[in-house]
Amino acid sequence: MQVISFAFNPFLENTYVLFDESGECVIVDPGCYQPQERQLLDAAIAERNLRPVLLLNTHCHIDHVFGNRHVVDTYKVSLAIHRDELAVLESVPEYAKMFGTPFIPSPSPDRWLMPGEKVSFGLTQLEVLFTPGHAPGHVSFYHSPTLQVLSGDVLFRGSVGRTDLPGGNTELLLKSIREVLLPLGDDVTVLSGHGPKTTIGHERKTNPFLNQ
Ligand SMILES: [Zn+2]
């Protein structure tokens, strides 16, 4: 599995395209907001001749779903999220209005991601890990053959996700990290929703939020 990443929108949210030699790909958390950002995403897909087959959201905060409508309209893919993120997704238009941010509403999800489920594209399988705390239905996507996990806004290099937004819960967030992410092992690369990549080992040893 190979990974293309972009930092999109004023929140510098990391958007990921995962693909393999079959040419199929999935798009995770399309934060593309400006027309140029949508073009960058489309160009990356087109120049590799990739075929998007699914849209995934780790969670549905505005910075992770800005491009949902574009991706679904352009590639005719279904949207899969955890059921507990539906209320978050549905609250985004109101949130956008409050901050005066133009927002093209996301399509409704086509199916729910179940904890432990394997999501397939091409020759690749991603394991759905349930990692609530930053958002109530937050999931992470783990690819064990290449030891990579997409951790959304749960775990960052040197930090953890905020828990002061509706549905946030600090205890639950730390539990998700300790009981779901850390056991993946020190060698696992963490591709976060914001900022640079890191490893489980680096965070286990140095992350101040995990060493209290
Ligand atoms: Zn978030």
Ligand SMILES: [Zn+2]
């Ligand atoms: Zn975010």
